[in-house]
Amino acid sequence: MAGKFEVYEDKAGKFRFRLKAGNGEVVAVGEAYESKAAAIKGTEAVQRAADGARVVEV
Numbered sequence: 001m002a003g004k005f006e007v008y009e010d011k012a013g014k015f016r017f018r019l020k021a022g023n024g025e026v027v028a029v030g031e032a033y034e035s036k037a038a039a040i041k042g043t044e045a046v047q048r049a050a051d052g053a054r055v056v057e058v
Contacts (some may be wrong), residue, residue: 002026005037005043015039019046 001022010016013031017039021027028046033039 005046007043009036017043019043039051 003019003021005017005019007015007017010032011040012032013040014034017030019028020043024038030039030046033042039057
């Protein structure tokens with residue numbers, strides 16, 4: 001099963017997203033956004049940034 005983004009409203013009324021792996025484990029969490037639409041755009045930004053990203057040691 002592929003991973004998925006979950007968009008949700010937190011206790012403070014802000015919208016956030018989390019990326020879950022296929023096994024249900026949370027592997028990334030986004031910042032707080034004022035609107036659900038902004039949180040969805042955040043997931044899209046992560047998808048674009050991760051496409052073809054390489055791993056580097058720092």
